[in-house]
Amino acid sequence: MNKHFDLLIVGAGILGTFHAYHAAKLNKKVLLLEKDRFPMQASVRNFGQIVPSGMSTNWFGYGASGNELYNSIQSEFDISIRNNGSVYIASDLDEQQLIHELKTIMDGRGYEAELLTTNQCINKWPSLKSEYCKEALYFPQELSAEPEKLIFRLHQYLLKKYKNITIQFDTAIVGCEVAGEKVIVTSHLHEKFTADKAIICSGTEFKLLFNNLFSESGIVVSKLHMLRTVAMPNVALEGNILTGLTIRRYESFEECKSFPKIKTPAHLQELKKWGIHILFKKAIDGSIIIGDSHEYASAQQAEDLGFLQNEYINQLILQEAGRIVNFEVNRVATSWSGFYAQHSEKDIVEIDLENKIHIRTAIGGKGMTTSAGYSKHSIDKIYNL
Numbered sequence: 225m226n227k228h229f230d231l232l233i234v235g236a237g238i239l240g241t242f243h244a245y246h247a248a249k250l251n252k253k254v255l256l257l258e259k260d261r262f263p264m265q266a267s268v269r270n271f272g273q274i275v276p277s278g279m280s281t282n283w284f285g286y287g288a289s290g291n292e293l294y295n296s297i298q299s300e301f302d303i304s305i306r307n308n309g310s311v312y313i314a315s316d317l318d319e320q321q322l323i324h325e326l327k328t329i330m331d332g333r334g335y336e337a338e339l340l341t342t343n344q345c346i347n348k349w350p351s352l353k354s355e356y357c358k359e360a361l362y363f364p365q366e367l368s369a370e371p372e373k374l375i376f377r378l379h380q381y382l383l384k385k386y387k388n389i390t391i392q393f394d395t396a397i398v399g400c401e402v403a404g405e406k407v408i409v410t411s412h413l414h415e416k417f418t419a420d421k422a423i424i425c426s427g428t429e430f431k432l433l434f435n436n437l438f439s440e441s442g443i444v445v446s447k448l449h450m451l452r453t454v455a456m457p458n459v460a461l462e463g464n465i466l467t468g469l470t471i472r473r474y475e476s477f478e479e480c481k482s483f484p485k486i487k488t489p490a491h492l493q494e495l496k497k498w499g500i501h502i503l504f505k506k507a508i509d510g511s512i513i514i515g516d517s518h519e520y521a522s523a524q525q526a527e528d529l530g531f532l533q534n535e536y537i538n539q540l541i542l543q544e545a546g547r548i549v550n551f552e553v554n555r556v557a558t559s560w561s562g563f564y565a566q567h568s569e570k571d572i573v574e575i576d577l578e579n580k581i582h583i584r585t586a587i588g589g590k591g592m593t594t595s596a597g598y599s600k601h602s603i604d605k606i607y608n609l
């Protein structure tokens with residue numbers, strides 16, 4: 225194999241993969257390198273909700289353009305994208321106020337949004353409880369994906385469509401340095417690759433490369449609890465179902481003028497303490513993904529989050545889920561922990577070294593929605609377009 229490339233990308237999660245896609249479209253010869261035999265981090269452990277409506281200003285734009293790109297790829301190759309929309313269910317007056325304000329913001333952006341009454345919601349999603357659902361805001365154009373399929377299908381699509389992309393798995397990159405006009409990266413098996421540039425999209429891995437930089441970066445790791453029920457084909461809950469605590473949490477609602485005045489009612493305080501908000505996503509096999517919670521540790525101490533699940537958190541999630549829907553949420557088939565990197569002040573971490581090595585990581589909880597759109601902006605900036 226000729227080991228010189230225009231661009232090396234470290235990390236084949238969603239962020240690295242979409243950087244590879246946009247670079248390949250510019251005819252760059254790209255090598256995408258992944259340490260594991262297949263990606264197994266945040267890009268496969270997520271909900272698969274593609275929800276630009278939850279994003280704040282710039283990131284809304286990346287989400288909306290990402291939505292278009294997902295649709296366009298899906299029309300050529302099945303990457304598991306479905307168009308069932310997203311709905312935010314308001315359970316009290318404060319949440320209703322916020323969905324009305326978000327509707328006004330979205331109308332101003334020309335982004336289709338529809339307010340639904342309780343009856344309209346129950347007709348569309350009979351598995352919702354009418355006593356919880358006071359009103360809702362629906363975004364019919366939004367998409368969802370099967371998280372355990374999307375990234376693998378994207379890789380297949382890239383390899384089929386772009387002869388200028390190579391993907392190499394089972395290759396942990398342990399060295400990356402500028403040498404004259406080139407970047408040299410070295411794998412754990414001492415294999416060397418060179419390129420004009422490298423992009424590092426290494427997710428929550430901070431030790432193999434640039435450990436010092438990451439230690440000082442202010443990156444925080446978030447641990448999430450996720451549960452999946454047994455298959456329940458009769459449960460009518462298509463699309464991305466987001467509920468009251470999500471309205472109280474997502475960035476787009478922070479832009480509403482009433483947001484600073486909203487107080488947390490007593491019955492939600494324990495849930496808020498664990499960063500819990502309740503989301504549902506029905507998978508193609510009829511199982512329902514339910515989550516999630518958020519616990520945090522600095523990048524240097526991410527191990528402290530552990531890998532086990534705190535059953536108390538799972539019970540809080542299921543109890544609140546049971547207030548929202550009328551099927552048996554306790555019929556859990558499996559559960560897992562997911563981790564993503566984020567920054568408390570920045571929307572993403574971008575570090576450029578000698579204009580040759582470009583670190584792009586800590587995209588937070590919005591990576592499945594925004595990576596497709598953000599990576600185009602990032603590639604254009606890296607190549608001064």
Ligand SMILES: Cc1cc2nc3c(=O)[nH]c(=O)nc-3n(C[C@H](O)[C@H](O)[C@H](O)COP(=O)(O)OP(=O)(O)OC[C@H]3O[C@@H](n4cnc5c(N)ncnc54)[C@H](O)[C@@H]3O)c2cc1C
Nearest residue numbers: 235237238239259265267270271273397427562591592593
């Ligand atoms: C439970 C959960 C639910 C979520 N739900 C949603 C959702 O519904 N919608 C949404 O928009 N977002 C969601 N997210 C967020 C989204 O999943 C992440 O933002 C996104 O997957 C991050 O992608 P990434 O490519 O940066 O990181 P990762 O997926 O972690 O990928 C990084 C890759 O780099 C590889 N790597 C690291 N270091 C090296 C190295 N030195 N050499 C080679 N390879 C390396 C890793 O093995 C890994 O495969 C969720 C996240 C979690 C955890």
